[in-house]
Amino acid sequence: NRRLLLERIELAMIQAKRKNTYGAIIFLDLDRFKMLNDSLGHHIGDELLVQVANRLRKAVREEDMPTRLGGDEFVILINTNADAIDDATNNALNVAEKVMQALNQPYLLKNNEHYFSASMGITLFSGTCREEATELIQQADTAMYQSKEKGRNTISFFDQSMQEAADKYLQLENSLRIAVDQQQFVLYYQPQVDLDGNILSAEALIRWMHPEKGKISPLDFIPIAEETGLILPIGSWVLQEACRQVKEWHRQGLGLSHVAVNVSSRQFQQQDFVDQVKQAIQDADISPSSLMIELTESILIDNVLVTAAKMQLLTELGISISIDDFGTGYSSLAYLTRFPLSQLKVDQSFVRHINQNSNDAVIVETILAMAKNLGLNVIAEGVETEQQLNFLVEKGCTIFQGYYFGHPAVADEFGRHR
Structure with a gap:
């Protein structure tokens, strides 16, 4: 044919x-x-x-x-x-x-x-x-x-622009494979603070330090990593490096309650994922409570029974679980009550316009009230202005993350400003 x-x-x-x-x-x-x-x-x-x-x-x-x-x-x-x-x-x-x-x-x-x-x-x-x-x-x-x-x-x-986009994708994929082999990644950490601005914890955020193009945002390479399967070695490295850094900060006397690590759906679905987490904690010699796993809402609906069982194993180890970008996906009370969650993270797309968009304000207020009734902590991400902060405080939010409190920074810089 x-x-x-x-x-x-x-x-x-x-x-x-x-x-x-x-x-x-x-x-x-x-x-x-x-x-x-x-x-x-x-x-x-x-x-x-x-x-x-x-x-x-x-x-x-x-x-x-x-x-x-x-x-x-x-x-x-x-x-x-x-x-x-x-x-x-x-x-x-x-x-x-x-x-x-x-x-x-x-x-x-x-x-x-x-x-x-x-x-x-x-x-x-x-x-x-x-x-x-x-x-x-x-x-x-x-x-x-x-x-x-x-x-x-x-x-x-x-058209030609489409071909150029495809060529760029292939070039980026090849460079990404080299980056995995040569460990061209660095973790940045963004502070998570309380009402008084005291740093409680941090979120680990990956950056690709390309030898020629400089720092590349995860928005540009994580989707490709997901499609190609490179997210698995990258995710494993992030987990191990974050745990190693937690140990280093503890040695320096920096008392963070935990570091939050984003885990992709593909990474979480690996059969030995719980064992990988356990091994990273043991290798770094840290308390399991020093690690928080952040999952997206979409993971919750992928094979609910297996997901719930895996999450239960993690919480039994002493690891907290947070739902990232909450409100953007499959939010459901039924799902929330089936999983052993510790925290909901209000997506920054809602926080960004809470002072201008009444719908976003209602959504944020509803999430805060729902979480309180379920006994879950809530962290609002993407807080950039005092007006946003005042609204969140008024509605009962007590943990915040965003440029208003601090930009992501490499470990040494984060430690100095701590």
Whole structure:
């Protein structure tokens, strides 16, 4: 199939040159196909692919060529019959939308109706195009992933800026692998304070010290680390380094109640995660109560029984657990009462506008009241102004974190200002 498709694309490029017209390639990938395979079995997945292929043949025109590349990936070669790029774009989009409409209809699988969607990417080519057929397919594939990032079940066009973004991603991924091998990371610590501004604890925040680009924000590399699995060695290093620093501060006489460490979903889901935490504490020779694990709300809904059991093991060791960015995800009283939590962390997106946005103010006030009734501590992050602080104090918040009290700093600097 692939060889025939490549031959057809090359032929279409020759025709486009001869007629001075545009051709197009649609790359589509079924959304959440893996979930279907995992839940209903591969034989049902195969049946879905057969139905999808039949719908594609009916949805496209006779002169278009739909091909299954493999798995749940399909490519459609289109002759737009247009000599202007705007017309070619519209013609390709019309075909894609017709395909999408066909694929969005219910599928009968095991006598039950199921709904599936597809993410699509489109690239155009003319007779003057210098790319090979394989490069054109890759362009459409890149555009398809842009559709995935937009939320799936949508159509995106390839352009040079998209390619540049993909190149930047690959370059960053390669650099990140080197950073893991060469330990180019540093932990910064941001103070967490009480009503009087006394430092109670700190949050460990990773920074990547790139030898050429300087300090790189975690916002730029953590998503890539998550997707590639590099988050596992990075997360392990953060845990060990934070515990080592706790021991050093104790030796210097700095009496922090604990250091909070962010743990990703992928890291937490490792079978031996509790053992990793236990080992880091033992290696550093610190009390388990000196460590707090910060988890995001999304982790709570991933395999609830296993998650609750793992969290229980951590609390039995003496480790506190905090829910980070609370209020942005799957907040539910039912979830909160099922897990052995110590603290909720109000997300800074709510704190930022509490003095201007009444909805944010109500959300923060509700979280504080709910936590009090559940016997949980609350820390507000992102406190930057006195007005924000006054509002939080008035509503009963007693622990704070943000630029108003201190910026993240390396361990030595943090210790000096302590």
